[in-house]
Amino acid sequence: NITKKPRTETNGKLNDNRCVYLDYNATTPLDVEVLHTISNTLQHAWGNPSSKSKPGIEAAKAVAVARQQVSEMIQAIPNDIVFTSGGTESNNLVLHTALKHFQKTHPESSDMKPHFITSNIEHDAVKLVLEHYKEEYEAEVTYVPVSHNTGAVEVQGVLDAIKSNTCLISIMLANNETGVIQPVQEICERVRSLPQYSSILLHTDAAQAIGKIEVSVRSLPVDYLTIVGHKFYGPRIGALYFRSSKTPEQASAPLYPMFFGGGQERNYRPGTENTGMIAGLGKACYLVTKNLENYAKHMRELRSYFESKLRSVYGERLHINGKFTESERLPNTSNVSIEGMHLKGSDVLRNCQCTQASVGAACHSATKFCVSSILTATGIPEHIAANAMRFSMGRETTMDDIDTVIFDIVKAIKAIDAHS
Numbered sequence: 424n425i426t427k428k429p430r431t432e433t434n435g436k437l438n439d440n441r442c443v444y445l446d447y448n449a450t451t452p453l454d455v456e457v458l459h460t461i462s463n464t465l466q467h468a469w470g471n472p473s474s475k476s477k478p479g480i481e482a483a484k485a486v487a488v489a490r491q492q493v494s495e496m497i498q499a500i501p502n503d504i505v506f507t508s509g510g511t512e513s514n515n516l517v518l519h520t521a522l523k524h525f526q527k528t529h530p531e532s533s534d535m536k537p538h539f540i541t542s543n544i545e546h547d548a549v550k551l552v553l554e555h556y557k558e559e560y561e562a563e564v565t566y567v568p569v570s571h572n573t574g575a576v577e578v579q580g581v582l583d584a585i586k587s588n589t590c591l592i593s594i595m596l597a598n599n600e601t602g603v604i605q606p607v608q609e610i611c612e613r614v615r616s617l618p619q620y621s622s623i624l625l626h627t628d629a630a631q632a633i634g635k636i637e638v639s640v641r642s643l644p645v646d647y648l649t650i651v652g653h654k655f656y657g658p659r660i661g662a663l664y665f666r667s668s669k670t671p672e673q674a675s676a677p678l679y680p681m682f683f684g685g686g687q688e689r690n691y692r693p694g695t696e697n698t699g700m701i702a703g704l705g706k707a708c709y710l711v712t713k714n715l716e717n718y719a720k721h722m723r724e725l726r727s728y729f730e731s732k733l734r735s736v737y738g739e740r741l742h743i744n745g746k747f748t749e750s751e752r753l754p755n756t757s758n759v760s761i762e763g764m765h766l767k768g769s770d771v772l773r774n775c776q777c778t779q780a781s782v783g784a785a786c787h788s789a790t791k792f793c794v795s796s797i798l799t800a801t802g803i804p805e806h807i808a809a810n811a812m813r814f815s816m817g818r819e820t821t822m823d824d825i826d827t828v829i830f831d832i833v834k835a836i837k838a839i840d841a842h843s
């Protein structure tokens with residue numbers, strides 16, 4: 424019996440009240456310790472961090488502790504961290520800064536337009552901003568294609584795209600659909616080794632990587648790094664790392680505010696601080712700093728078990744999208760297709776009784792079914808990409824959950840085959 428009957432199955436039917444969530448790349452629940460931190464902060468540090476009252480001082484302390492915890496997670500210093508409302512704001516702040524910095528350092532008389540380099544698999548919070556800049560500011564954008572042999576951008580391809588008016592290179596650290604880790608460290612090291620490119624700003628959107636792989640600005644010589652709480656059991660806010668100066672000789676990476684107000688976050692991101700959520704984000708970062716190795720090991724074991732079980736059932740009909748010998752994947756992400764005329768990923772998942780997964784990025788799910796452009800950009804043939812399903816494991820996922828999901832998928836495919 425290839426598919427071991429999970430403990431959650433009785434009399435051939437899955438216990439419907441036992442739903443298995445395997446969409447942790449879309450979002451994660453709060454870790455219980457994060458929830459407690461948020462609740463305690465809302466109760467006991469409700470003051471305005473800018474005011475000198477006792478409640479205000481308590482609130483300011485909570486923000487300072489969180490800033491320290493966020494910075495420690497990526498081996499930065501507290502001065503490098505600005506709290507934002509989430510990944511979209513952090514990414515927009517970086518792109519806005521690069522645009523403004525280019526405009527400030529290039530006189531209006533110059534007919535040079537800012538040039539941005541990114542990949543063709545970025546999240547919309549980078550891709551659509553650059554599309555807007557092309558329209559609004561006549562910016563130039565180069566989308567470096569990922570290799571079909573690795574699912575990652577080629578370092579030399581990024582270097583070759585650099586022009587005299589290049590102001591920013593932004594490459595995500597890991598892709599949300601395939602999980603493929605991008606060569607950001609090598610790209611940044613190569614660019615920083617060339618003095619003629621010293622003015623080019625470097626950014627990575629680390630949204631999907633944090634909490635799954637080691638992310639350190641000591642090994643990633645970026646100027647900016649995006650942090651997104653709800654991808655690693657934290658609240659729905661975010662932070663932006665920007666390289667602040669460590670020595671009098673070294674200039675900080677520039678940061679231009681997108682809006683103005685009460686001077687919070689050193690005027691980089693004004694607005695009375697969301698102390699409860701900031702404290703929660705700090706706690707989530709603290710837990711990653713403490714437990715990353717165990718988190719990654721657990722998720723990798725589950726993903727391997729999941730893919731080996733699927734392989735044992737479907738053999739060569741199983742395509743693991745994003746698995747390449749020349750690149751690494753996030754330990755929790757498994758993007759798979761089962762070959763078959765009637766096995767569109769959305770149809771298989773719809774026929775599953777108790778599996779919560781996705782066919783791709785949640786932010787695209789509202790649109791009518793369309794083949795993932797990330798997968799086709801990665802070189803996955805259309806008919807395979809159409810059958811893709813993305814399963815992303817979490818910290819609480821168990822082997823029995825995997826057995827349940829495999830059992831569910833096999834039943835769903837049998838039901839579809841029976842009606843085709």
Ligand SMILES: O=C(O)CC[SeH]
Nearest residue numbers: 448449599784785786
């Ligand atoms: O990949 C996802 O599901 C969410 C991107 Se915000």
